[in-house]
Amino acid sequence: MPKQQIDPLFQLIKSISKSEKRNFKLYANRISSEKETKFLQLFDVLDKMDDYNESIILKKAKEIKQSQLPNLKAHLYKQLLTSLRLTQINHDISISIREQIDHAKVLYNKGLYQQSLRILDKTKALARKNKKNILVFEIVQFEKLLESQYVTKSIENRAEEITREATEISKIMDGVVFFSNMSIRLYGLYLKVGYVRNEKDLLMVKEFFNANLHPYDIQSLSFFEKLYLFQSYVWYYLIVQDFLMCYKYAQKWVDLFQTNPEMIHIHTDLYLKGLNNVLAALFYTNHVTTFKKNLRLLRKLENEEQFQHNSNLNILLNMFLYVHRINRHFMDGTFNKGIHLIPKIEHFLEENKFGMDNHRALVFYYKIACLYFGNGQYKEAIKYLNRISDVKDTTLRGDIHCFGRILNLISHYELENTELLEYQIRSTYRFLAKMDDLQEVQKYILRFLRKLSSISPDQLKDELKKSRIDLQKWVNDPFEKRAFLYLDFMSWLDSKIENRPVQEIIMEKIEKNKR
Numbered sequence: 001m002p003k004q005q006i007d008p009l010f011q012l013i014k015s016i017s018k019s020e021k022r023n024f025k026l027y028a029n030r031i032s033s034e035k036e037t038k039f040l041q042l043f044d045v046l047d048k049m050d051d052y053n054e055s056i057i058l059k060k061a062k063e064i065k066q067s068q069l070p071n072l073k074a075h076l077y078k079q080l081l082t083s084l085r086l087t088q089i090n091h092d093i094s095i096s097i098r099e100q101i102d103h104a105k106v107l108y109n110k111g112l113y114q115q116s117l118r119i120l121d122k123t124k125a126l127a128r129k130n131k132k133n134i135l136v137f138e139i140v141q142f143e144k145l146l147e148s149q150y151v152t153k154s155i156e157n158r159a160e161e162i163t164r165e166a167t168e169i170s171k172i173m174d175g176v177v178f179f180s181n182m183s184i185r186l187y188g189l190y191l192k193v194g195y196v197r198n199e200k201d202l203l204m205v206k207e208f209f210n211a212n213l214h215p216y217d218i219q220s221l222s223f224f225e226k227l228y229l230f231q232s233y234v235w236y237y238l239i240v241q242d243f244l245m246c247y248k249y250a251q252k253w254v255d256l257f258q259t260n261p262e263m264i265h266i267h268t269d270l271y272l273k274g275l276n277n278v279l280a281a282l283f284y285t286n287h288v289t290t291f292k293k294n295l296r297l298l299r300k301l302e303n304e305e306q307f308q309h310n311s312n313l314n315i316l317l318n319m320f321l322y323v324h325r326i327n328r329h330f331m332d333g334t335f336n337k338g339i340h341l342i343p344k345i346e347h348f349l350e351e352n353k354f355g356m357d358n359h360r361a362l363v364f365y366y367k368i369a370c371l372y373f374g375n376g377q378y379k380e381a382i383k384y385l386n387r388i389s390d391v392k393d394t395t396l397r398g399d400i401h402c403f404g405r406i407l408n409l410i411s412h413y414e415l416e417n418t419e420l421l422e423y424q425i426r427s428t429y430r431f432l433a434k435m436d437d438l439q440e441v442q443k444y445i446l447r448f449l450r451k452l453s454s455i456s457p458d459q460l461k462d463e464l465k466k467s468r469i470d471l472q473k474w475v476n477d478p479f480e481k482r483a484f485l486y487l488d489f490m491s492w493l494d495s496k497i498e499n500r501p502v503q504e505i506i507m508e509k510i511e512k513n514k515r
Contacts, residue, residue, distance in 0.1 A: 009077045010052040011354045013043065015311060016084065021047065024083040038064055039076045091310065093130050093266055097123055101139065108142075113149050120146070130266050131223050133176060137169045172222050179228035182212050186235035191359060194399030195241050195482040197439060202240060202479075209236050223263065226256055227270065234277050241482060247281035254278055268313050272301070276320040283327045284485065286513075291331065295324050315352050319360060322348065326367045333507035335374030342368055358391055362400045366486075369407060374502050378411040385411065398435050403486035405431060406442065409449050410492065418453050425450050441474050441483040461497055468493045 028040055041061045058066055089095050100123040107116035120139050127135040143162055196202045233249035253274035257264050264271045275298050282291040307313050322345050329338030365384045372381040388404040405428045412421050429446055448467050455463050474480035495502040
């Protein structure tokens, strides 16, 4: 569904856990002025609301005047962030390091240079250990300032040492910035267009990748340089639909963490995303056994301590788990068993509606629609496909918008909504043309669906068989095959030809592949 504008303070309050709310109350109750009492009243009112409404706030918090509300909201927002920072300081190494830098700054402002330097020296060692290069650079720059104020007999040697440190960390950061820039640009391209659609797309992506990939010595790269390099390869091979190579580099991404196990705890979010991409590549290459092994590895993380203290990690873990649990049912053909996940996913989406972006929601809507379609529940499939259509911004995951509309047509055909079908085919054709996403497979499917309503029952099976033969030539086409990644149209045709459920057809194919 389209995102509504959400008040930032209301969104923040809805994102915090019960223990965080309790800690905030303890923190805030230390202050006893009239102003502070009012901001706690505002917190209690907002905490109990389902939707932000200022008239209800003023009605329930009678002591707060409308003119006071903007300042109280700003004050409450600041106090919440201060409380949350104190709560998370023992669970986030970056916050802990920054606190020590702040302490050093306080000592510097007091003229206690030697004490400030001692803190910075210990903090720099901690930052290096945890590969927090930006913080190391910040500390080194601060040390330069301090050394210029606090003169010692060893200043000449110290100057050389600190200059060398600054040069080394600056070089590492340059490499990290280069590879991370490349990674995020490729990821942005993937979100916009999905997979390459034609020779022009492929040439553009290859030229971009090769022009931006400078020569490198993998052995000399730092942890984060390697990480962003592997990410870049993952996005590149995903876009060009080389899923085996995509798996190779996604596994390198995960292996990098597993050979540096301390980084799994520090950068759990990046480790999770690596596992997610390993699973996605295995899904596309249909490596069922290895897929299930990695899914078990992902599920083991549910009980790890860091997920108890970080909402972002919790959201990422559950999001990836739900997506790949659905994918597992697609790979097994067990659509009927996958249906039980849908209420849990709905609850997850509702619970995290203030933090979930449209891209993730679109992925879930499409996968849920495919689950229902595979189970023969076409009305339910259409309900979720309509949610995709309701998202007006088609610049994000245009591929899902396009194939969602095609699946919608097939669902209406299954329900014999013949009056709607003709209009929807024209509408879908216009939409795909506007999106510049009309490929041969899509054109063929649209023509086929338009023709179906005029075919007599005794000719239907022959027409279905003919269409299957026609489509087979595109199954392995490097640019047309993406249609079959989103929609198993061949299995649907087989189900109509043999008059059997789609699920049964897919499960039979899976059993044949095992032999």
